[in-house]
Amino acid sequence: MKISVTVNGSPRDLDVAPQRRLIDLLRYDLGLTGTKEGCSVGVCGACTVLLNGKMVSSCLALAGFADGGEVTTVEGLASDERLHPVQQAFIDYGGFQCGICTPGQVVAARALLDAVPSPTEEEIKEWMMGNLCRCTGYFKIIESIQRAAAR
Amino acid sequence: MIAFDYRSPESLAEALAALDEAGDEGKAIAGGTALVILMMQRLVRPGRLVSLRRVPGLDRIEPADGEVRIGALATHRDVETSPVIRERFPVLAETFRHVATLRIRNIATVGGSLAHADPNQDPPVTLMALGARVRIAGPGGERRLPLDEFFVEYYQTALRQNELVVGLELPFPAPGSGSAFIKFLPRTADDYATVAVTANLTLNPDGACREARIALGSVGPTTLRAREVEALLTGERLTEPLLTAAGEAARRAVDPIADQRGSAEYKREMTGVFVRRAIRSAWARARGAGA
Amino acid sequence: MDIPRVAGCIPGVEEIRPLDDSAYRGMLRVQVGPIRLALAGTITVEEQDRNAWRASMRAEASDRKAGGGVRARMTVALLPAEGGTELVVETDLSVLGKIGEFGQPIIRKKADTTMQEFAANLRAALGV
Secondary structure, eight states: EEEEEETTHHHHHHHTTOBBBHIIIIIIOOOTTTTOOSSSSSSSSSEEEEETTTTETTTTSGGGGTTTTTEEEEGGOOBTTTTOOHHHHHHHHOOOOOOOOOOHHHHHHHHHHHHHHSSSSHHHHHHHHTTSSSSSSSHHHHHHHHHHHHH | OOOOOEEEESSHHHHHHHHHHHHHEEEESSTTTHHHHHHTSSSSOEEEEEOOOTTOOOOOOEEETTTEEEETBBBBBHHHHHHHHHHHOHHHHHHHHHHHHHHHHOOHHHHHHHHTOOOOSSSHHHHTTTOOOOEEETEEEEEEEEEEEEETTTTTSOOOTEEEEEEEEEEEOOOEEEEEEEEEEEOOTOOOOOOEEEEEEEEEETEEEEEEEEEEEESSSOOEEEEHHHHHHHHOOHHHHHHHHHHHHHHOOOOOOOOOOOOOOHHHHHHHHHHHHHEEEEEEEEHHTTT | OOOHHTTTTTTTEEEEEEEEETTTEEHHHHEEEEEEEEEEEEEEEEETTTTTEEEEEEEEEEEETTEEEEEEEEEEEEETTTTEEEEEEEEEOOOOHHHHHHHHHHHHHHHHHHHHHHHHHHHHHTTO
16 A cells, blocks of 8 residues: 655655554665664564654554654654764763664653653653663663753 | 555544444554554454544543543543543543553554453553443444443453444542542553552542442453442441451452463452552542542 | 264364364364454374273364464263262363463463363263
């Protein structure tokens, strides 16, 4: 079926099978492999993207759900060769180690700061609760987000 | 996932027609967070999937005529953050806040959650305790059912194959009412409950219980009403012996399945504990909300 | 003991056909809400006591589309009891593959109710 999606600001027209998931459309049909598939059941958050401005699990969304809408992936956070403040903060403050959860973390963090520009630590924890990390123990992720908010 | 015929109708009538035509092979999808998992595992293999995402007008949350009407396509996040729900039904907003993660709540719908009929879900517990009615649309028109009568078995509702949940109606709480929702989950915060309880009590001005509604989640094939507990409380004042009896009656009301969230015996035991706590908490709130 | 007739007492069983003198092919349809499984497989008679009414069977069936299945060992026996005859059914069931991942507990519950219905149907068929 034919769908039209704006991905990271670029309008795209695609022909996809109805059972195609959004994550597969992004990774395989568009080559945007920044988004990762961790658990396939919407729990780990590695596949987090923004669909019409809201964060969703792309492993559970059908590609058809994005028809007529906008998707932002980790590749769409930077602009004009400058990293988004969240991305820069993760680098500056050690918000990642192996990096596999990081695309999901920064997309979720960007959505948080869009909605709540100066979140408390409690608000950060509650918002980011669904983005799991096996490496960092979360302290540096929280700190990176706090520092990004302060900028 | 096995291929299917995908429809994205732009009206309720079109959606109902697409479902009716597909018969046994038709399935509706809204947020898809539960259904896509089942389809990925090939446990559900519809020949036609009817997306409700473009059907207009079903996502509103509006007060009217002494009740709040929640459209079936309102998301969990919509209910969690709705000003009218936070003000008039704070326990319901809190219940929706406890579901999974924000990613799921952003897309999973109220109607989809009811139609999925997984007794481990949280919202139906509070909705049942608050006396919600389900609005159902089919080719022949609309009908209403109390939520108590909507869940039939594990993953089975009173919906016919060609019907859709289109909304929910919640009567505003009577004066002197208080409710409490407790979700007991010993593992991670984004999991389903080992047991979930919502107690909704209305007290007479003299402090005795006029009406009690107690709903339970995760401890039976459907969301349950603990009717024996309710009967025990009605007409009574709150005492320790009453609470003890209520806990025992609650244990008799459940039929839990053993799984990674606890053995059947553990869930039964915890039902007693948390029903007592929920009643105590709801009673205190009801006292504070005197007529 | 007529194995096809015994197996036919399991709710959802269809098309029992003999493969040889101790094995049969069959299909078991199971439904849990929107989940419909068509478990195709074999029943093999392992032991049969032709004097007493007693047999033990092994069954293996899978749903090709869902990628999972069940394996069960079952014993049925008629034993003399006070006031008549007692039907004893013992089942040992394993759930395999994707079906198992999704809901061992629900499938077990479903298996329990299926076996209870089976015992009731068999009692009625045997007139005990």
